Amino acid sequence: MTSPIRKRTHQDIAAHRIPASQALSVERAPIYGLLDNIRSMYNVGSIFRTSDGALLKKLFLCGYTPSPPRKEIHKTSLGAAETVPWEYCKDPLDAIQQARSQGASICVLEQTDQSVPYHSIRPSAFPVCLVVGNELTGVSPAVIRAADSAIEIPMFGSKQSLNVAVAYGIALFELVRIWDQR
């Protein structure tokens, strides 16, 4: 007979996390994020929280994407803007150039004529910069043209897409898994 499953305590979970004071000095995954005209502060906050969980190297906030400090971002990020390196670049092409200078290939999460499933990225594509775009219009055409590759999350139902913070989480954690299992 197996013993019943028990939740771990907050203390036990916290003991296995990186202290916030060390978050900006640890070795991070070779993955960058780029937010191209995200409108909602709640989505930005959620994306910060997810980026902390993935130990993302750096998050670029571009165009009219709101940036910290903002009360709404702080609330949904649980303060992750203090533990994830980030930079605001008005022009997303400047952020792309900066990511490329660090060796990253540019991968847009978008439904394009060349998109492959999000789980088919190869470890050779790393470092990689994952780009997500506006809640209604997606990644802008200029950024798509500048990208090296495109991935998409297969949609099996009636709706055309997922919430951007959810889609970012699915793609980012798959990248983490691919990198971890290389």
Add this chain to the structure above:
Amino acid sequence: MTSPIRKRTHQDIAAHRIPASQALSVERAPIYGLLDNIRSMYNVGSIFRTSDGALLKKLFLCGYTPSPPRKEIHKTSLGAAETVPWEYCKDPLDAIQQARSQGASICVLEQTDQSVPYHSIRPSAFPVCLVVGNELTGVSPAVIRAADSAIEIPMFGSKQSLNVAVAYGIALFELVRIWDQR
């Protein structure tokens, strides 16, 4: 030289979706969802939208989880409460019993003493019912005790967890991938 990447049009994307009028009669993935005391209507709406994308078999809303019709759920779900089969069960153990009667094993997404990585579920575990819990307190102890297995998403940063709708998306789409590639 490769040609530039181009976004697909809404018309093209829509042409490959299941018409909403047929959404409730198509063959769906052998995956159930169970929301145990989710507080936020925005999270419930986002989870409906994600469940539509995964062609989830049925979503159980339990405890004080708000259920449709609610304006906030409709807005964040983009109307997916009309394309995803769902049922409100006050007692989550009633929903678990119903999922089990359909052959499902019960898998909680929670940090427990027996949790395995979310990507290590085997196709033999299907049909499966994925359980997520309250934004602050997680899955309730009684539901954890009733579960067959527990999965968790590895957290590499300083925060203890992800937003519940993001975590649900990551786990659900991984289940879809595992089932698709069986």
